[in-house]
Amino acid sequence: MSFLNPFLLFGSLALAIPILIHLVRREKSEIIPFSSLMFLLKVPKRSIRQQKIKNLLLMALRLLILALLVGAFARPYLTQPAKPAGNATANRGVVLMLDNSYSMRYGNNFDRLKAEAQKRIDSMRAGDRMSIIAFNENATLLSRPTSDKNALKAMVDTLEPSFSGTRYYEAFTLADRALSEFGGDQKQLVVISDFQRNGWNRSSRESIIGTDVKTEAVNLAVQNPNNVGIDSVSVDQTSFTRTYTGRVIARIHNYRKDIPVDVQVSVALNDKEMGRKTLTVSANSSALAEFTGFDLQLGFSKGRVHIDSNDPLKVDDDFLFALERREKLKLLIVDAGKAKQSLYLRQAYTSSPDLPFEVSVLPASALTPEEVSNHEVVVINDVPRLPDKVRDRLDDLRKTGQGQLIILGENADAGWWNSYAKLPVKAGPRIFVAKDRGRPSVALTTYDRNHSIFKPFEKSTRVVLNSAQFFAYMNVEAKPGAVVLAKYEDGSPVIVESSKEDHGMLVFNSTIDSKWNDLPLKPSFLPLFHEMVRYLSRYNENRSWYALDEAIPVVAGLESVAAAVIDPKGGRQALGQLTAGQVKFFTPTIPGFHEFRVGPDTRLVAVNPPSSEGNLDTMPPEDLLASVQRTQGESQQAGLFGTEEKAEYARRQTIWWYLLFIALLAGIAEIYIANQSYKTS
């Protein structure tokens, strides 16, 4: 029984009014001193009792009338239709939802799940049908409705626990579809799971299962589970040196809520142990284990963090990651040959051996096309002009992925550079701020915050671009198609990127010394020029690991290539032909190391099961089932009923007529008794 206007039930508070009046009047009734109660006490008790009974009866009748009126206006209705007598023997349609997320690997949970499933199959009567859904992060319909117990049992037998997380919403959505296939049968939904709290997102759209479905939950959750797992591993994936100078930080979580545990944490590369530590992890908290300083071979290495724990869930005791040792980026700085012209630039890229740059400096006069070809990024640092062959070679190399940074300053011959059609800007006269703008300097105030070269300035409040003062610059104008990435405060471009059609060139409009600006002396200099070179080299920092069921981007380079994935079992999955710059996504289904082959390049990606599954906190099954099952009102709003069902619901809502009729009868009775009482008195 439920109500269409349940808020009107607050009207039942009115029932308290007569009772309160009765009590208050009784409490506060006047005290009259009287000479003697001798005669009053002689009044026959029966007479008083009768009167009291009459009064009580009248009060009860009045309360009843009020209650009936409130009930009628609240519009009660029956939530379940009166079951026909034959229903007890009607055929049942059962959907069995089996949780095969990786948390079910805890102890013998999955065996228990299978046993419970077999039990449900055995209890099927002739004519009953059953569908089986296995669910984890995704839901799969294992069998369509069938009465074949052997087939169903075989299906359950072959079911294996997955490495995926739990998501109930998709499973219930599929179950609803499966239930709809049972037509007029008595529908039943049986959920066998450990009811992990992580699996239910309360913000999900709820109310999936119809009101006519009988639900049952088989809770396999373990009280106070004992589990220690690796939550995540933070890795600096790329190293440019033989000795790894980054850090591998593993977060170990003790999910036990009562006692701390000691765990051995080890890290291995290509199955060779590189370090081991012992950690004490407090109850229901995390601890970090950090590793660094081990040797790396060139290329990708398979990393694994392992903990020695005695808990029944082994999946989260290992965590995989990929490390890559790369050759340093070959960077050529070309200058006008003046003394100390490239001092700041060279220092910027060679100040630390950890920096991924291998720098050569050449004067423009000594530059040959072959020399240019040997570098991934070329910085033309304020030269008057370039040899034509070099210029043509640079144009060709850009097409194969070389990046070029052109710095236009005091030495640049504007006429020659304007004759270079591929330059994304048109150079004008030099601007000396103090003389031409009437102020001592200008600052770099406007820049495209979404561009990757400005990534270091996104979150930092200390490293800011506008702290540098610029005293002179070229009065340049961006050509059509070129993108101005940064501007001075007077609107003149500072950094301009070539058009998409001729991708790979940046122009910096000032010098890199202390004459035209003080940028090299500011903290923003290094990050800005490092990022510009990284960007030009198309250097991508790959993630060292992905979670299972997470989409992994596969990016083609400058040429159209074929892509494929080799999974941990050695299976090859072709991703087809990727055009230049195209991105495809691959979603792994098993944990382990995946090889991504994109043209000639091979990339190693580690895939781990979702660590959230290690948290075995549960939610009450009844809460979950209550939140996914539709109420009568929702069903009606959704317009899910046919004409017959509407008529049935109309019938269920006729209770209020009966309530009003009973209220009328009670009113008549009240009038009669009240009159009788009045006459008697």
Added chain:
Amino acid sequence: MKIQNLELVARSVVEGFVQGLHRSPYLGFSVDFAAYRQYMPGDEIRRIDWNVFSRSDKLYVKLYEGETNTRVLVLLDISGSMNYGSGEIKKIDYARIVAACLSYFAYHQRDGVGLLTFDTQIRSHVPAGRRRGQLLTILSEIDRIQPSELTEFRKPLRFLAEYLTRRGVIVLISDLYDEPENILAGLKVLRSKGNDIIVFHIMDNFELTFPFEDMAQFEDMETKRKLHVIPEYLRNQYLVILKDHMERLRKELSGTRIDYCLMDTSKPLDAGLFTYLAARSKSI
């Protein structure tokens, strides 16, 4: 109420009544000859009528009709219930005036007057007498009384029956809130000893009519017991029981030749007294 006022009220009520309305039941020593009686040993020799002795040679004493030597004892009920009053005057005040009037009246009749107040026991007693200042003593005592206790007739009346050796007039002023058996038992003993008894039943008008309307808690002024009462439901029953009570008292008292007079405190006091005294004078 001041004694002087009480006396004034009593005087004004009694004013106009002829003294000597009743005859003394005793033969005393006055000028009015009543009869001769043969001398008995113990009689005073000076009472012997020597003229008769000289004529008949027999000793006779002369008896005279006594006129003022009746003893009037006022029994005043001072139980808590007497403190009730729905209007301006409480029952006890009404009873005070009745007692004062009767005392004044009797005193000026040259009767001996006494007062006895009681509730569950005797609270004060002024023996009947005709002394100088007797009336003042009685009025003072009447003025001083404070009702507080329960009512019980059996015990005080039994005491009185034992104590009174001489016959006289006993006036009982009470609301008679006790079982009729208890009241009648005591009064009948007194009556059997030759006392002339008059009962003034003092009742408030609200007690007689029970005009209450709203539901209330009624508190017994004697026992302090409380009772939830819906007057409209209980009025009829109450009045029937009260009427039965009074009728029974009236009948039983009449049967033993005890005068019963109901006095409603809402009605003028003198009306009641006139009614009674008129009835008394006729009966003499």
